[in-house]
Amino acid sequence: MRLHTLLEVLPFFSVHGEGNPDISNIANHHKKVKNGDLFICINGLEIDSHSLAEVAEKNGAAAILAERRLDAGIPVIIVPDTKKAMAILADHFYKQPSHQLLLVGVTGTNGKTTTTHLIDHVFTQSGMKTGLIGTLHIKVGEELEVSHNTTPDSLTLQQTFRRFCDKGVRSAIMEVSSHALDQGRVHGCDYDIAVFTNLTQDHLDYHKTMEDYRNAKGLLFSQLGNTYFKKSPKYAIINKDDDASDYFIKSTAAHVVTYGLSPSADFHAKDVVLRATESVFTLVTPFGEREMVLKYAGKFNVYNALAAIATAFAAGIPIDESIRSLEKAKGVRGRFETISEGQPYSVIVDYAHTPDGLKNVLETIRTITNGHVIVVVGCGGDRDRIKRPIMAEIACDYGDYAIFTSDNPRTEDPEAILKDMEAGVVGKQYQLIVDRKEAIKEALSLAKPEDVVLIAGKGHETYQIIGNHVYDFDDREVARHFIKGL
Numbered sequence: 284m285r286l287h288t289l290l291e292v293l294p295f296f297s298v299h300g301e302g303n304p305d306i307s308n309i310a311n312h313h314k315k316v317k318n319g320d321l322f323i324c325i326n327g328l329e330i331d332s333h334s335l336a337e338v339a340e341k342n343g344a345a346a347i348l349a350e351r352r353l354d355a356g357i358p359v360i361i362v363p364d365t366k367k368a369m370a371i372l373a374d375h376f377y378k379q380p381s382h383q384l385l386l387v388g389v390t391g392t393n394g395k396t397t398t399t400h401l402i403d404h405v406f407t408q409s410g411m412k413t414g415l416i417g418t419l420h421i422k423v424g425e426e427l428e429v430s431h432n433t434t435p436d437s438l439t440l441q442q443t444f445r446r447f448c449d450k451g452v453r454s455a456i457m458e459v460s461s462h463a464l465d466q467g468r469v470h471g472c473d474y475d476i477a478v479f480t481n482l483t484q485d486h487l488d489y490h491k492t493m494e495d496y497r498n499a500k501g502l503l504f505s506q507l508g509n510t511y512f513k514k515s516p517k518y519a520i521i522n523k524d525d526d527a528s529d530y531f532i533k534s535t536a537a538h539v540v541t542y543g544l545s546p547s548a549d550f551h552a553k554d555v556v557l558r559a560t561e562s563v564f565t566l567v568t569p570f571g572e573r574e575m576v577l578k579y580a581g582k583f584n585v586y587n588a589l590a591a592i593a594t595a596f597a598a599g600i601p602i603d604e605s606i607r608s609l610e611k612a613k614g615v616r617g618r619f620e621t622i623s624e625g626q627p628y629s630v631i632v633d634y635a636h637t638p639d640g641l642k643n644v645l646e647t648i649r650t651i652t653n654g655h656v657i658v659v660v661g662c663g664g665d666r667d668r669i670k671r672p673i674m675a676e677i678a679c680d681y682g683d684y685a686i687f688t689s690d691n692p693r694t695e696d697p698e699a700i701l702k703d704m705e706a707g708v709v710g711k712q713y714q715l716i717v718d719r720k721e722a723i724k725e726a727l728s729l730a731k732p733e734d735v736v737l738i739a740g741k742g743h744e745t746y747q748i749i750g751n752h753v754y755d756f757d758d759r760e761v762a763r764h765f766i767k768g769l
């Protein structure tokens with residue numbers, strides 16, 4: 284595509300330098316630039332890549348998109364906001380791939396990964412070839428790729444959608460983080476269905492207030508096309524039981540379908556029985572009632588399943604078909620994953636890394652054991668500090684014994700993170716063990732028959748970030764190792 288044709292979609296820009304080169308691709312990392320590419324400079328939180336424009340030109344860039352004048356021998360296009368322009372240009376350059384997909388976006392503090400995987404399972408079982416984008420991986424049809432963010436930047440996202448389309452994928456399900464919404468990573472995506480799971484405290488390091496955090500999530504619903512002007516109807520799938528549900532309902536012009544335990548929700552569960560390995564309930568829909576048995580524990584997973592059924596309904600999948608699929612669905616990696624090596628007590632690895640997530644998991648564990656509950660938990664560094672004492676308090680209040688340890692300390696002092704956690708507990712029994720391996724070993728050595736050891740916070744993660752180093756670390760492997768050796 285010629286540079287000037289590509290630029291036609293931008294409202295404001297000025298071009299400095301001669302020529303109208305053919306643009307072979309778009310790159311936003313200097314190391315990815317190839318001959319003929321448009322290099323987009325971003326003034327990021329870590330790096331201002333305007334300083335890398337010269338290197339990009341040497342690497343073969345045919346043009347540069349920037350927010351200020353740069354000395355270059357190739358055309359430099361100046362726009363007020365390169366991040367926003369990147370989203371618009373990527374959508375245009377890759378031929379609006381999101382318009383060709385049935386696109387589902389799931390947002391909320393907790394449950395995005397679980398819900399997207401359940402939706403993907405239902406869609407796949409009904410014969411659709413799907414794409415999935417989220418925390419665990421990017422899935423293109425059958426192939427899995429590494430994901431670096433829960434929601435990729437707008438360029439990577441549009442490139443991924445293009446690959447979906449080229450490989451015959453017709454529906455895509457993705458997690459949409461509040462960071463992504465705030466940073467415009469999903470700007471220009473034509474969602475058909477937007478799902479809200481819940482809103483509880485997290486990420487206040489970034490969003491500063493719960494109102495800002497909620498408003499960021501609201502962008503997914505306000506950008507959902509107006510149902511009266513588009514050919515296919517758009518749907519907002521909203522958890523009616525959450526305090527923020529009204530805000531999201533009011534944010535959108537799309538059809539609203541609600542779910543929850545509240546009898547006023549369009550899709551709701553009643554007579555819920557929660558057991559160690561299953562949840563049984565009656566699903567009430569506008570079209571009648573059905574009995575359902577899920578093969579995983581936790582009230583929160585009933586919500587995730589309801590969200591998946593309501594989404595599948597909006598996508599045109601018959602409810603009975605969704606029920607049959609969900610009843611066969613297995614749990615998601617690192618979410619309430621049990622580690623069984625024949626030990627007389629239970630070990631559960633769970634990705635709970637927010638106060639609400641931790642509380643829910645511990646409440647669920649309480650319903651399935653009469654033994655003691657030992658909790659190993661830490662809080663990530665360079666992330667929300669306000670949640671640290673709250674999570675520590677929850678670990679002590681809902682568990683019988685807590686061991687506070689490191690999660691991913693990143694560039695923070697691990698001991699200082701533990702001090703922040705300690706501030707939340709007074710007169711409770713706990714230990715501080717900075718080394719996560721040692722903390723897990725200690726917890727397992729304390730466990731008696733019938734007890735449950737919960738190892739929280741890192742779930743599926745196979746690494747631990749300490750300083751700027753990424754070390755191999757997998758809670759599940761560490762637990763297995765010590766169980767076998769004990």
Ligand SMILES: CC(=O)N[C@H]1[C@@H](OP(=O)(O)OP(=O)(O)OC[C@H]2O[C@@H](n3ccc(=O)[nH]c3=O)[C@H](O)[C@@H]2O)O[C@H](CO)[C@@H](O)[C@@H]1O[C@H](C)C(=O)N[C@@H](C)C(=O)N[C@H](CCC(=O)O)C(=O)O
Nearest residue numbers: 311312313325327328329330332432433434435436460462
């Ligand atoms: C704080 C934050 O959200 N940062 C995100 C943001 O980075 P940024 O815009 O500040 O970019 P930067 O690293 O300063 O780089 C600026 C530019 O220089 C370029 N660059 C950079 C280095 C280089 O050598 N050469 C080069 O060209 C980069 O490609 C980029 O275009 O934009 C990047 C691209 O979209 C993200 O990868 C990055 O996520 C960082 C890694 C991160 O840790 N983010 C977390 C907080 C996050 O986003 N988490 C959510 C999930 C949260 C949840 O729901 O629980 C997520 O969606 O992943």
Ligand SMILES: Nc1ncnc2c1ncn2[C@@H]1O[C@H](COP(=O)(O)OP(=O)(O)OP(=O)(O)O)[C@@H](O)[C@H]1O
Nearest residue numbers: 392393394395396397418583618633634635640644
């Ligand atoms: N609907 C829910 N409500 C509350 N807690 C939940 C819910 N679903 C899952 N959880 C808890 O939150 C943890 C994380 O779940 P999941 O990975 O599905 O969320 P996520 O929103 O994708 O998280 P992230 O923001 O890190 O991507 C789970 O391990 C579980 O403890």
Ligand SMILES: N[C@H](CCC[C@H](N)C(=O)O)C(=O)O
Nearest residue numbers: 636662663666690691740741
């Ligand atoms: N998406 C979340 C994941 C947190 C996982 C936890 N293990 C941590 O590192 O804090 C975040 O980036 O805040």
Ligand SMILES: [Mg+2]
Nearest residue numbers: 395396418433
């Ligand atoms: Mg996730």
